[in-house]
Amino acid sequence: MMNRRLWLTRIVKGFSITGAGFLAFPFFRALIPTADDETSLEVSVDDLRPGQSKIVRWRGRDLVIQKRSQEMIKTIEEGSIDLKDPSSLQSLQPAFAENEYRSLRPEIFVTYNLCTHLGCQVVKSKDTSLGFSCPCHQSDYDLSGRVLSGAAAPTNLEVPAYRFISGNILVLEVVEV
Ligand code: FES
Numbered sequence: 132m133m134n135r136r137l138w139l140t141r142i143v144k145g146f147s148i149t150g151a152g153f154l155a156f157p158f159f160r161a162l163i164p165t166a167d168d169e170t171s172l173e174v175s176v177d178d179l180r181p182g183q184s185k186i187v188r189w190r191g192r193d194l195v196i197q198k199r200s201q202e203m204i205k206t207i208e209e210g211s212i213d214l215k216d217p218s219s220l221q222s223l224q225p226a227f228a229e230n231e232y233r234s235l236r237p238e239i240f241v242t243y244n245l246c247t248h249l250g251c252q253v254v255k256s257k258d259t260s261l262g263f264s265c266p267c268h269q270s271d272y273d274l275s276g277r278v279l280s281g282a283a284a285p286t287n288l289e290v291p292a293y294r295f296i297s298g299n300i301l302v303l304e305v306v307e308v
Pocket of ligand 1: 250266270284
């Protein structure tokens, strides 16, 4: 009888310790930093040829980093496309990107790839005079991520804060406001 009681006591204690461990796990896990919590991320653009782009995930969202070709820069400068917010007055970008390139340097473009209508992922446009296209409701954006007039998307693609720390390395960073 004693042995049975001792055995039951041990089982109950075992469950208590295991249960406490399960309850504590999410708490301790929340304290461990993950990639989505990074306050800065270095990205090299050395691997991109003119016209190429790559996707980088940062703080839970994807970004497109594109090396523009001279033809792309020329198309932007020609400014012949009818845009909803050409000067990006209604759109989200750092002060340094308040220009026609919407970038720090004309040859590198960085933008979140989420459509400003309902948040679908935009893709590279099949039209080489444009930059991005949204497959959900066909909003088109120019090579600077500015939405075309008549599109469902209300504003231009969002540009994140970043800076260059060398010729080919940029740093994405959280900016306190
Ligand atoms: S979500 Fe992009 S056009 Fe609607």
